[in-house]
């Protein structure tokens with residue numbers, strides 16, 4: 444079991460170091476209450492899959508000018524929806540997901556986004572990460588949204604030894620002090636984009652290099 448004191452110290456260092464950068468769209472949402480409704484957070488999260496954050500923000504804003512509710516979303520002709528979200532990539536799949544999720548919300552949840560993981564994950568196209576993002580950022584629930592950065596970095600540091608983001612979520616919940624849960628995703632997503640890059644991380648300038656075992660890191664700068 445990693446040393447809790449060291450984990451807290453490293454997270455505090457990262458919080459301070461990363462304050463020079465702008466947080467991702469969805470992570471700003473957790474502080475900037477309530478720019479987005481739970482439905483908008485959910486849709487923005489679906490749009491963010493494999494898309495750059497700057498693009499997600501612009502596409503989300505464009506889309507929400509036309510539709511802010513599941514009913515309004517389904518009124519957009521499919522062809523028009525694809526045109527609006529085209530630049531976020533994978534637009535065919537994303538349009539299908541947005542339309543399906545909107546339909547299920549209307550039919551099964553009275554047009555409201557549910558606030559439990561079980562209900563969210565019962566909706567096709569909503570996986571554990573998306574569910575946790577909605578729960579954390581829209582409903583202030585104590586959960587850890589784990590994406591590829593939040594999975595990769597704690598494994599590199601040596602805090603956990605896991606193979607999937609789902610396993611990481613379970614292990615991280617045991618070791619990350621609760622006071623950092625709300626900020627955890629924001630910190631590690633930003634850190635993964637700026638310093639602890641997927642390939643060739645910038646270890647020489649890393650603010651927490653003294654805390655890191657660099658597990659599995661072959662090429663670093």
Ligand code: SF4
Pocket residue numbers: 596599600638639640644645646649650651652655656657660663
């Ligand atoms: S030392 Fe390198 S591998 Fe470890 S956290 Fe920093 S950037 Fe990532």
